[in-house]
Amino acid sequence: MRLYPVKLQDQLQQQLLPGYLVSGDEPLLVQECADAIRAAARAGGCSEREVIEASGRDFDWQVILQSAGNLSLFADRRLLEIRLPSGKPGTEGSKALQEYLEVASPDDVLLIVAGKIDKQSTNSKWYKALDKAGATLQLWPIDARELPRWLQQRVVAAGMQIDRDAVQLLAERVEGNLLAAVQEVEKLKLLAADGHITAETVTEGVLDSARYNLFDMVDTALAGNARDSLRKLQGLRGEGTEPPVILWALAREVRTLFDARQDCEGGSNPQQALSARRVWKNRMGIMQAALKRHDADSMAALLQQLLATDASIKGYGPGNPWHRLESLVLNIATARPVTTANSTG
Secondary structure (H helix, E strand, O other): EEHHHHHHHHHHHHHHEEEEEEEEEEEHHHHHHHHHHHHHHHHOEEEEEEEEEEOOOOOOOOOHHHHOOOOOOOOOEEEEEEOOOOOOHHHHHHHHHHHHHHHHOOEEEEEEEOOOOOHHHHHHHHHHHHHHHHHHHHOOOOOOOOHHHHHHHHHHOOEEEEEEHHHHHHHHHHHOOOOHHHHHHHEEEEEEOOOOOHHHHHHHHHHHHOOHHHHHHHHHHHOOHHHHHHHHHHHHHOOOOOOOOOOHHHHHHHHHHHHHHHHHHHOOHEEEEEEEOOOOOOHHHHHHHHHHHHOOHHHHHHHHHHHHHHHHOOOOOOOOOHHHHHHHHHHHHHHOOOOOHHOOO
Protein backbone atom coordinates (compact mmCIF):
# COMPACT_ATOMS: atom_id res chain seq x y z
CA MET A 1 0.00 0.00 0.00
CA ARG A 2 1.06 3.55 -0.54
CA LEU A 3 1.83 5.30 2.71
CA TYR A 4 2.36 9.00 3.37
CA PRO A 5 4.98 10.20 5.88
CA VAL A 6 2.40 11.89 8.14
CA LYS A 7 0.60 8.55 8.52
CA LEU A 8 3.71 6.44 9.12
CA GLN A 9 3.75 6.60 12.93
CA ASP A 10 0.08 5.65 13.18
CA GLN A 11 0.58 2.71 10.85
CA LEU A 12 3.64 1.47 12.77
CA GLN A 13 1.72 1.59 16.03
CA GLN A 14 -1.07 -0.51 14.55
CA GLN A 15 0.98 -3.14 12.74
CA LEU A 16 4.54 -3.93 11.63
CA LEU A 17 4.34 -4.87 7.96
CA PRO A 18 6.64 -7.42 6.25
CA GLY A 19 8.27 -4.79 4.05
CA TYR A 20 8.78 -1.07 3.61
CA LEU A 21 10.27 0.98 0.78
CA VAL A 22 11.42 4.49 1.67
CA SER A 23 12.56 6.49 -1.35
CA GLY A 24 13.39 10.09 -2.17
CA ASP A 25 16.18 12.61 -2.66
CA GLU A 26 15.61 14.61 0.54
CA PRO A 27 18.10 13.08 3.03
CA LEU A 28 16.44 14.33 6.22
CA LEU A 29 12.95 13.02 5.37
CA VAL A 30 14.31 9.67 4.21
CA GLN A 31 16.41 9.33 7.35
CA GLU A 32 13.56 10.18 9.72
CA CYS A 33 11.13 7.72 8.10
CA ALA A 34 13.74 4.96 8.01
CA ASP A 35 14.61 5.64 11.68
CA ALA A 36 10.95 5.37 12.64
CA ILE A 37 10.69 1.97 10.92
CA ARG A 38 13.90 0.75 12.54
CA ALA A 39 12.65 1.80 15.97
CA ALA A 40 9.30 0.05 15.41
CA ALA A 41 11.12 -3.09 14.27
CA ARG A 42 13.23 -3.13 17.44
CA ALA A 43 10.14 -2.62 19.56
CA GLY A 44 8.44 -5.42 17.64
CA GLY A 45 11.15 -7.94 18.50
CA CYS A 46 13.62 -7.54 15.63
CA SER A 47 16.72 -7.87 17.77
CA GLU A 48 18.99 -8.52 14.78
CA ARG A 49 19.60 -6.10 11.90
CA GLU A 50 21.44 -6.89 8.68
CA VAL A 51 22.44 -4.10 6.31
CA ILE A 52 23.20 -4.76 2.64
CA GLU A 53 24.61 -2.08 0.31
CA ALA A 54 23.08 -2.85 -3.08
CA SER A 55 25.18 -0.53 -5.22
CA GLY A 56 27.52 -1.04 -8.15
CA ARG A 57 27.25 -3.23 -11.21
CA ASP A 58 29.04 -6.12 -9.51
CA PHE A 59 26.57 -6.46 -6.65
CA ASP A 60 25.28 -10.04 -6.33
CA TRP A 61 21.55 -9.98 -5.60
CA GLN A 62 21.66 -13.60 -4.51
CA VAL A 63 22.97 -12.28 -1.20
CA ILE A 64 19.49 -11.27 -0.11
CA LEU A 65 18.11 -14.72 -0.95
CA GLN A 66 20.88 -16.30 1.08
CA SER A 67 19.95 -13.97 3.91
CA ALA A 68 16.35 -15.16 3.72
CA GLY A 69 17.55 -18.75 4.12
CA ASN A 70 19.85 -18.07 7.07
CA LEU A 71 18.10 -18.84 10.33
CA SER A 72 19.31 -16.83 13.29
CA LEU A 73 20.07 -18.67 16.51
CA PHE A 74 19.77 -15.54 18.61
CA ALA A 75 16.92 -13.42 17.20
CA ASP A 76 13.23 -14.24 17.02
CA ARG A 77 12.75 -11.57 14.36
CA ARG A 78 15.17 -9.85 12.03
CA LEU A 79 15.31 -6.57 10.11
CA LEU A 80 16.93 -6.81 6.67
CA GLU A 81 17.87 -3.35 5.42
CA ILE A 82 18.81 -2.91 1.77
CA ARG A 83 20.28 0.40 0.67
CA LEU A 84 19.63 1.13 -2.99
CA PRO A 85 20.98 4.62 -3.84
CA SER A 86 20.08 4.42 -7.53
CA GLY A 87 16.47 3.46 -6.87
CA LYS A 88 16.74 0.84 -9.63
CA PRO A 89 17.62 -2.79 -8.81
CA GLY A 90 17.81 -3.85 -12.44
CA THR A 91 16.54 -7.12 -13.88
CA GLU A 92 18.41 -9.41 -11.47
CA GLY A 93 17.54 -7.27 -8.48
CA SER A 94 13.89 -7.15 -9.44
CA LYS A 95 13.70 -10.95 -9.62
CA ALA A 96 15.60 -11.35 -6.36
CA LEU A 97 13.35 -8.94 -4.47
CA GLN A 98 10.21 -10.64 -5.72
CA GLU A 99 11.56 -14.04 -4.75
CA TYR A 100 12.66 -12.76 -1.34
CA LEU A 101 9.13 -11.56 -0.57
CA GLU A 102 7.85 -15.05 -1.39
CA VAL A 103 10.35 -17.08 0.67
CA ALA A 104 11.26 -14.80 3.59
CA SER A 105 10.03 -15.60 7.07
CA PRO A 106 6.78 -13.77 7.86
CA ASP A 107 8.37 -12.69 11.14
CA ASP A 108 11.19 -10.78 9.42
CA VAL A 109 10.94 -7.18 8.19
CA LEU A 110 12.43 -5.86 4.95
CA LEU A 111 13.39 -2.19 4.74
CA ILE A 112 14.60 -0.78 1.42
CA VAL A 113 16.08 2.72 1.60
CA ALA A 114 16.39 4.06 -1.93
CA GLY A 115 17.11 7.18 -3.89
CA LYS A 116 14.42 8.87 -5.95
CA ILE A 117 12.28 6.37 -7.85
CA ASP A 118 10.88 7.53 -11.18
CA LYS A 119 7.33 6.95 -12.39
CA GLN A 120 8.39 4.13 -14.70
CA SER A 121 9.88 2.19 -11.80
CA THR A 122 6.64 2.44 -9.83
CA ASN A 123 5.08 0.23 -12.49
CA SER A 124 7.80 -2.42 -12.22
CA LYS A 125 7.08 -5.90 -10.84
CA TRP A 126 9.37 -5.58 -7.84
CA TYR A 127 7.80 -2.26 -6.79
CA LYS A 128 4.27 -3.59 -7.14
CA ALA A 129 5.20 -6.75 -5.21
CA LEU A 130 6.55 -4.71 -2.32
CA ASP A 131 3.60 -2.33 -2.45
CA LYS A 132 1.27 -5.33 -2.17
CA ALA A 133 3.20 -7.07 0.62
CA GLY A 134 3.98 -3.99 2.66
CA ALA A 135 4.15 -0.22 2.23
CA THR A 136 5.86 2.22 -0.10
CA LEU A 137 6.75 5.77 0.91
CA GLN A 138 7.84 8.27 -1.73
CA LEU A 139 9.27 11.41 -0.17
CA TRP A 140 9.41 14.72 -2.01
CA PRO A 141 11.43 17.83 -1.16
CA ILE A 142 9.66 20.55 0.82
CA ASP A 143 9.21 23.48 -1.57
CA ALA A 144 9.23 27.15 -0.61
CA ARG A 145 5.45 27.35 -0.36
CA GLU A 146 5.20 24.36 2.01
CA LEU A 147 8.26 25.18 4.11
CA PRO A 148 6.66 27.67 6.57
CA ARG A 149 3.94 25.17 7.49
CA TRP A 150 6.53 22.37 7.82
CA LEU A 151 8.67 24.55 10.08
CA GLN A 152 5.69 25.52 12.21
CA GLN A 153 4.85 21.83 12.68
CA ARG A 154 8.43 21.14 13.78
CA VAL A 155 8.34 24.05 16.22
CA VAL A 156 5.02 22.91 17.71
CA ALA A 157 6.31 19.34 17.98
CA ALA A 158 9.27 20.75 19.93
CA GLY A 159 6.84 22.30 22.42
CA MET A 160 7.09 25.92 21.26
CA GLN A 161 5.05 28.59 19.51
CA ILE A 162 6.24 30.81 16.69
CA ASP A 163 4.88 34.07 15.28
CA ARG A 164 3.89 34.18 11.62
CA ASP A 165 6.57 36.71 10.66
CA ALA A 166 9.14 34.68 12.58
CA VAL A 167 8.36 31.47 10.71
CA GLN A 168 8.49 33.33 7.39
CA LEU A 169 11.91 34.74 8.28
CA LEU A 170 13.16 31.33 9.38
CA ALA A 171 11.89 29.75 6.17
CA GLU A 172 13.66 32.42 4.12
CA ARG A 173 16.98 31.59 5.76
CA VAL A 174 16.88 27.78 5.61
CA GLU A 175 15.05 27.20 2.33
CA GLY A 176 16.53 24.24 0.47
CA ASN A 177 18.36 22.84 3.48
CA LEU A 178 16.11 20.86 5.84
CA LEU A 179 19.06 19.63 7.89
CA ALA A 180 19.95 23.24 8.67
CA ALA A 181 16.28 23.93 9.44
CA VAL A 182 16.17 21.20 12.08
CA GLN A 183 19.40 22.46 13.63
CA GLU A 184 18.01 25.99 13.84
CA VAL A 185 14.81 24.78 15.52
CA GLU A 186 16.92 23.00 18.12
CA LYS A 187 18.91 26.19 18.65
CA LEU A 188 15.73 28.23 19.08
CA LYS A 189 14.61 25.85 21.85
CA LEU A 190 17.53 27.16 23.88
CA LEU A 191 16.99 30.81 22.99
CA ALA A 192 13.22 31.00 23.50
CA ALA A 193 13.10 30.66 27.27
CA ASP A 194 9.31 31.10 27.40
CA GLY A 195 8.73 28.84 24.40
CA HIS A 196 7.61 31.75 22.25
CA ILE A 197 9.63 32.49 19.11
CA THR A 198 9.42 35.98 17.64
CA ALA A 199 11.09 37.50 14.59
CA GLU A 200 13.61 39.06 16.97
CA THR A 201 14.42 35.61 18.37
CA VAL A 202 15.07 34.30 14.87
CA THR A 203 17.14 37.36 13.95
CA GLU A 204 19.35 37.04 17.01
CA GLY A 205 19.62 33.27 17.01
CA VAL A 206 19.68 32.32 13.34
CA LEU A 207 21.01 35.34 11.53
CA ASP A 208 23.71 36.38 14.01
CA SER A 209 25.00 32.98 15.07
CA ALA A 210 28.44 33.69 13.67
CA ARG A 211 30.64 36.77 13.78
CA TYR A 212 30.81 36.69 10.00
CA ASN A 213 27.33 35.61 9.09
CA LEU A 214 26.64 33.76 5.85
CA PHE A 215 23.31 35.41 5.12
CA ASP A 216 24.62 38.82 6.07
CA MET A 217 27.42 38.39 3.53
CA VAL A 218 24.89 37.45 0.84
CA ASP A 219 22.68 40.44 1.66
CA THR A 220 25.68 42.75 1.60
CA ALA A 221 26.55 41.56 -1.90
CA LEU A 222 22.94 41.95 -3.03
CA ALA A 223 22.93 45.50 -1.66
CA GLY A 224 25.91 46.30 -3.90
CA ASN A 225 28.59 46.68 -1.21
CA ALA A 226 31.48 44.85 -2.87
CA ARG A 227 34.20 45.62 -0.32
CA ASP A 228 32.22 44.55 2.76
CA SER A 229 30.79 41.45 1.10
CA LEU A 230 34.29 40.30 0.18
CA ARG A 231 35.54 41.00 3.71
CA LYS A 232 32.70 38.94 5.17
CA LEU A 233 33.38 36.12 2.71
CA GLN A 234 36.99 36.03 3.90
CA GLY A 235 35.70 35.98 7.47
CA LEU A 236 33.51 32.97 6.73
CA ARG A 237 36.51 31.21 5.25
CA GLY A 238 38.54 31.94 8.36
CA GLU A 239 35.80 30.51 10.59
CA GLY A 240 35.77 27.24 8.64
CA THR A 241 32.57 27.61 6.60
CA GLU A 242 32.72 25.14 3.72
CA PRO A 243 32.49 26.40 0.09
CA PRO A 244 29.41 24.25 -0.77
CA VAL A 245 27.42 25.96 1.99
CA ILE A 246 28.36 29.42 0.72
CA LEU A 247 27.57 28.47 -2.88
CA TRP A 248 24.17 27.11 -1.82
CA ALA A 249 23.24 30.46 -0.22
CA LEU A 250 24.45 32.49 -3.21
CA ALA A 251 22.85 30.18 -5.79
CA ARG A 252 19.44 30.47 -4.17
CA GLU A 253 19.45 34.26 -4.51
CA VAL A 254 20.89 34.27 -8.02
CA ARG A 255 18.19 31.89 -9.26
CA THR A 256 15.49 34.03 -7.66
CA LEU A 257 16.91 37.12 -9.35
CA PHE A 258 17.24 35.33 -12.69
CA ASP A 259 13.59 34.25 -12.67
CA ALA A 260 12.46 37.71 -11.53
CA ARG A 261 14.52 39.36 -14.28
CA GLN A 262 12.79 37.17 -16.87
CA ASP A 263 9.43 38.32 -15.55
CA CYS A 264 10.56 41.93 -15.75
CA GLU A 265 11.64 41.41 -19.34
CA GLY A 266 8.10 40.17 -19.94
CA GLY A 267 6.52 43.32 -18.55
CA SER A 268 6.23 42.78 -14.77
CA ASN A 269 7.58 45.40 -12.41
CA PRO A 270 10.37 44.37 -9.98
CA GLN A 271 8.18 44.27 -6.90
CA GLN A 272 5.60 42.07 -8.60
CA ALA A 273 8.30 39.73 -9.91
CA LEU A 274 9.94 39.37 -6.49
CA SER A 275 6.66 39.04 -4.61
CA ALA A 276 5.69 36.18 -6.92
CA ARG A 277 8.79 34.39 -5.65
CA ARG A 278 7.86 34.92 -2.03
CA VAL A 279 10.70 37.32 -1.24
CA TRP A 280 10.26 38.42 2.35
CA LYS A 281 9.19 42.06 2.65
CA ASN A 282 12.18 43.02 4.83
CA ARG A 283 14.50 41.92 2.00
CA MET A 284 12.56 43.50 -0.83
CA GLY A 285 14.79 46.59 -0.88
CA ILE A 286 18.12 44.81 -1.41
CA MET A 287 16.60 42.37 -3.89
CA GLN A 288 15.12 45.23 -5.92
CA ALA A 289 18.50 46.96 -5.85
CA ALA A 290 20.19 43.83 -7.19
CA LEU A 291 17.50 43.37 -9.82
CA LYS A 292 17.93 46.95 -10.99
CA ARG A 293 21.69 46.49 -11.16
CA HIS A 294 21.56 43.30 -13.24
CA ASP A 295 20.16 42.93 -16.74
CA ALA A 296 19.43 39.69 -18.61
CA ASP A 297 23.03 39.35 -19.83
CA SER A 298 24.63 39.83 -16.43
CA MET A 299 22.17 37.36 -14.88
CA ALA A 300 23.10 34.78 -17.50
CA ALA A 301 26.76 35.39 -16.68
CA LEU A 302 26.04 34.80 -12.99
CA LEU A 303 24.42 31.46 -13.77
CA GLN A 304 27.50 30.44 -15.72
CA GLN A 305 29.65 31.45 -12.75
CA LEU A 306 27.53 29.31 -10.47
CA LEU A 307 28.10 26.28 -12.67
CA ALA A 308 31.84 26.91 -12.92
CA THR A 309 32.15 27.42 -9.16
CA ASP A 310 30.18 24.26 -8.44
CA ALA A 311 32.43 22.29 -10.79
CA SER A 312 35.52 23.70 -9.10
CA ILE A 313 34.22 22.81 -5.63
CA LYS A 314 33.38 19.25 -6.71
CA GLY A 315 36.80 18.81 -8.26
CA TYR A 316 35.91 18.27 -11.91
CA GLY A 317 36.32 21.88 -13.01
CA PRO A 318 39.37 24.17 -13.06
CA GLY A 319 40.10 26.94 -10.62
CA ASN A 320 40.39 27.48 -6.88
CA PRO A 321 36.91 27.27 -5.25
CA TRP A 322 37.56 30.24 -2.94
CA HIS A 323 38.83 32.42 -5.77
CA ARG A 324 35.75 31.56 -7.80
CA LEU A 325 33.50 32.38 -4.84
CA GLU A 326 35.24 35.76 -4.51
CA SER A 327 34.59 36.50 -8.19
CA LEU A 328 30.97 35.41 -7.86
CA VAL A 329 30.34 37.60 -4.81
CA LEU A 330 31.95 40.62 -6.45
CA ASN A 331 29.99 40.07 -9.65
CA ILE A 332 26.73 39.96 -7.70
CA ALA A 333 27.66 43.20 -5.97
CA THR A 334 28.91 45.08 -9.03
CA ALA A 335 27.13 43.47 -12.00
CA ARG A 336 30.47 43.49 -13.81
CA PRO A 337 32.41 40.32 -14.64
CA VAL A 338 35.39 40.01 -12.33
CA THR A 339 38.37 38.47 -14.03
CA THR A 340 41.55 38.09 -12.05
CA ALA A 341 44.46 35.70 -12.29
CA ASN A 342 43.28 34.06 -9.11
CA SER A 343 39.72 33.44 -10.23
CA THR A 344 40.75 30.48 -12.33
CA GLY A 345 43.94 29.48 -10.66
